[in-house]
Amino acid sequence: xxxxxxxxxxxxxxxxxxxxxxxxxSRNPLSVAGLIILVLIVLxxxxxxxxxxxxxxxxxxxxxxxxxxxxxRKYFFxxxxxxxxxxxxxxxxxxxxxxxxxxxxCLSVPPGIILGLVAGYYQRTKLEIVIMRITDIFLAxxxxxxxxxxxxxxxxxxxxxxxxxxxxxxxWYCRLVYSITASLRNEYFVLEAELTGVRKLYILxxxxxxxxxxxxxxxxxxxxxxxxxLGASLSFIGLGVQPPKPGLGTMVADGAKRLPAEWWMTIFPxxxxxxxxxxxxxxxxxxxxxxxxxxx
Amino acid sequence: MIRYIFQRLLxxxxxxxxxxxxIFFIARVVPGDPARVALGSLATKEQVQKLREELYLDKPxxxxxxxxxxxxxxGDLGISLYTRxxxxxxxxxxxxxxLELVFFSFLISLVVGQVTGVLAGYFRNxxxxxxxxxxxxxxxxxxxxxxxxxxxxIFSHILGLAPAIGRISLALxxxxxxxxxxIIDGLLAGKxxxxxxxxxxxILPAASLAIANLAQESRVTRSSxxxxxxxxYVAAHTVYGIPKGSxxxxxxxxxxxxxxxxxxxxxxxxxxANAFLVELVFMWPGFARYAVTVMLNxxxxxxxxxxxxxxxxxxxxxxxxxxxxSFLDPRIRLQGRGE
Numbered sequence: 001x002x003x004x005x006x007x008x009x010x011x012x013x014x015x016x017x018x019x020x021x022x023x024x025x026s027r028n029p030l031s032v033a034g035l036i037i038l039v040l041i042v043l044x045x046x047x048x049x050x051x052x053x054x055x056x057x058x059x060x061x062x063x064x065x066x067x068x069x070x071x072x073r074k075y076f077f078x079x080x081x082x083x084x085x086x087x088x089x090x091x092x093x094x095x096x097x098x099x100x101x102x103x104x105x106c107l108s109v110p111p112g113i114i115l116g117l118v119a120g121y122y123q124r125t126k127l128e129i130v131i132m133r134i135t136d137i138f139l140a141x142x143x144x145x146x147x148x149x150x151x152x153x154x155x156x157x158x159x160x161x162x163x164x165x166x167x168x169x170x171x172w173y174c175r176l177v178y179s180i181t182a183s184l185r186n187e188y189f190v191l192e193a194e195l196t197g198v199r200k201l202y203i204l205x206x207x208x209x210x211x212x213x214x215x216x217x218x219x220x221x222x223x224x225x226x227x228x229x230l231g232a233s234l235s236f237i238g239l240g241v242q243p244p245k246p247g248l249g250t251m252v253a254d255g256a257k258r259l260p261a262e263w264w265m266t267i268f269p270x271x272x273x274x275x276x277x278x279x280x281x282x283x284x285x286x287x288x289x290x291x292x293x294x295x296x
Numbered sequence: 297m298i299r300y301i302f303q304r305l306l307x308x309x310x311x312x313x314x315x316x317x318x319i320f321f322i323a324r325v326v327p328g329d330p331a332r333v334a335l336g337s338l339a340t341k342e343q344v345q346k347l348r349e350e351l352y353l354d355k356p357x358x359x360x361x362x363x364x365x366x367x368x369x370x371g372d373l374g375i376s377l378y379t380r381x382x383x384x385x386x387x388x389x390x391x392x393x394x395l396e397l398v399f400f401s402f403l404i405s406l407v408v409g410q411v412t413g414v415l416a417g418y419f420r421n422x423x424x425x426x427x428x429x430x431x432x433x434x435x436x437x438x439x440x441x442x443x444x445x446x447x448x449x450i451f452s453h454i455l456g457l458a459p460a461i462g463r464i465s466l467a468l469x470x471x472x473x474x475x476x477x478x479i480i481d482g483l484l485a486g487k488x489x490x491x492x493x494x495x496x497x498x499i500l501p502a503a504s505l506a507i508a509n510l511a512q513e514s515r516v517t518r519s520s521x522x523x524x525x526x527x528x529y530v531a532a533h534t535v536y537g538i539p540k541g542s543x544x545x546x547x548x549x550x551x552x553x554x555x556x557x558x559x560x561x562x563x564x565x566x567x568x569a570n571a572f573l574v575e576l577v578f579m580w581p582g583f584a585r586y587a588v589t590v591m592l593n594x595x596x597x598x599x600x601x602x603x604x605x606x607x608x609x610x611x612x613x614x615x616x617x618x619x620x621x622s623f624l625d626p627r628i629r630l631q632g633r634g635e
Binding site: 134146 | 318454602
C-alpha cells in the first residue's frame with residue numbers, strides 16, 4: 001500500500017471512531033442536556049459585553065436609586081445593594097470562572113502528562129521515584145488549603161489564584177497518566193517498538209500517549225467543574241476575584257450578609273455556580289461512558 | 297502486618313518532610329519582608345532588623361529551615377505574627393471545635409452514604425436508585441459554601457429549627473474544658489442542657505459538610521454493590537438457596553465496602569478542606585476560621601503551621617485507612633510476602 005493510502009485509511013478510521021463516539025454520547029440524554037447548557041453558558045460568557053442588558057454594571061457602577069430591588073421585569077435577577085443588575089454580573093462572573101478553569105487546565109495538564117509518561121515509562125528507576133514522591137507531596141494536603149495558603153502568601157488576585165491552583169493541579173494528571181503508562185509499559189506493542197529501535201520520544205508520544213486521551217479528556221471535563229468550585233471558594237473567602245469585579249463566589253459571600261430578606265443577591269449567583277458545575281459533570285459522565293473509562 | 301504498617305508510616309514521614317520544605321520555601325520566597333509585614337509600616341529599621349535576626353531571616357534558606365524544623369520537632373511553631381501568641385497555643389484553642397465538627401459530619405456522611413448506596417445498588421434502576429442518583433448529582437455540583445448558606449436559609453431563617461451561628465447560645469457559658477468537645481464536656485460536667493444546646497448548633501454545619509461527601513460515597517458504594525452482585529459467588533449462593541438477606545449482609549457487604557473505605561481518607565480531607573468554607577458561614581469558632589483569618593492577614597508563621605497541621609492530619613487518616621483496608625482485603629496485606 002502507498003503511504004498516502006495508509007494515511008487516508010487512518011483518517012477514515014478516526015472519523016468513524018468519532019462518529020461512533022458521538023453516537024454513544026448522544027444516547028445519554030442527560031449528557032446531551034449538559035452539553036447544550038455548557039455551550040449556552042460559554043457563548044453567554046464570551047459575548048457578555050454584547051448580550052447582557054447593562055454591561056457597565058460589571059464594574060464599579062453605582063445607582064442607589066435602584067438598589068436592592070427584588071427580581072422584576074427590568075432586572076430579572078434583581079439588583080444588588082448599590083443598584084447593579086445581578087443578571088449582568090452573573091454572566092460576567094462566568095467569564096472569570098471559565099477563564100480560570102481554562103487557564104488552570106492549560107498550565108497544569110501538559111506538565112502533568114509529560115511527568116506521568118516519563119515516570120511510568122522509566123519504572124523502577126530513580127527518575128520514577130523522584131517524580132512520584134514529589135507528586136505525593138503536592139497531594140499531601142487538600143488542594144483548596146494549599147491553594148488558599150499560596151494565594152494568601154502571594155497577594156490575593158485572580159492571576160495568583162490561577163497560578164496557585166495550577167500548581168496544585170498537575171499531580172492529578174501525573175498520577176493518572178502514570179498509572180496508564182505503567183500498565184502499558186510491558187505490552188507487546190511497546191516492547192516491539194523498543195526492539196526495532198524506535199526513538200523513546202516516539203514511543204512515548206505515538207504509542208503510549210494516544211491511550212491516555214480518553215481518560216485525560218474525561219478528567220479535564222470533570223475537573224473544569226472542580227476548578228470552578230475551587231475558584232468560587234477562594235473568592236468566597238476573599239482571596240480571589242477582587243471587587244468591584246464580579247466573581248461568583250464574591251457575589252455569594254456579599255449577598256449572604258443580606259439573607260433572608262434580599263435572597264436574590266445570593267441565590268442566583270449560587271445557582272449559577274451549581275448549573276455550570278452540573279453541566280460539566282454531566283458532560284464528563286457522558287465522555288466517561290464514551291471512552292469506556294473505568295475509574296478516575 | 298507490622299512491616300506493612302511500618303512502611304506506610306515511613307512513607308508518610310517522607311511526604312510530610314517534603315511538604316514542610318515546600319511550604320516553608322514558598323513562605324520565604326514570597327515578595328515582602330515577613331518581619332516588616334509583622335511589625336507594620338510604623339516600625340523603625342532597627343526593630344525590623346532585630347526581628348529579622350530573631351527569625352533567622354538574615355541567614356541562608358537551609359539554615360532558616362534547620363532552625364525552624366528544630367523548633368517544630370520540639371513543638372514550637374513560632375509566634376503568630378497576627379495574634380502575637382505562640383501558634384501552638386492558638387491551634388490548641390481552635391482545633392477541638394473543628395475536630396468535633398469534622399467527626400460529626402463524617403459520621404453523618406458515613407451512615408447515610410452507606411445506607412443509601414447499598415440500597416440503591418441492591419435495588420438498582422428502581423425509583424429510589426434514580427432519586428438518589430439525582431440527589432447525588434446535585435450534591436456533587438453544589439459548592440459546600442452554597443450548601444451551607446442554603447441550609448442556613450431554609451432550616452434556620454425560614455423554619456427556625458436550628459440556630460444559625462456559633463457553637464453554643466450566647467446566654468450559656470461553655471462547659472469546663474476537658475476534651476474541648478462541647479457535647480462531651482457538657483455531658484461530663486453533668487449539664488445535659490448544655491450538651492443538647494451545642495448538639496443543636498452542630499447539626500447544620502455538620503450536615504452541610506456531609507452532603508458533598510455523602511453523594512460521592514453513596515455513588516461509590518452503589519457501583520461496587522452493582523459490580524459484586526454480578527459475580528459468580530452471588531449466583532452460586534442464590535442457587536444454593538441461601539436467603540437474600542444473608543447473602544447481602546454476610547457475603548456481599550464486606551468486599552463491596554473496600555472501595556468506599558479506601559476513598560475515606562480523601563473524604564476526610566475534603567471535609568477538612570470544606571470546613572474552611574462552612575465554618576465561615578456558620579461563624580464556627582474553629583481551626584478553619586482561624587486559618588482563614590491568618591491567611592487574610594498574611595501571617596506567614598501561622599499559615600505554614602496550618603498547612604502542616606492539615607498535612608499531618610491527612611497523613612494520619614490515610615495510614616489508618618490503609619491499615620483498615622488491608623484488614624478487609626488480605627491481598628494488600630500479604631502483597632510483600634509472596635515475592
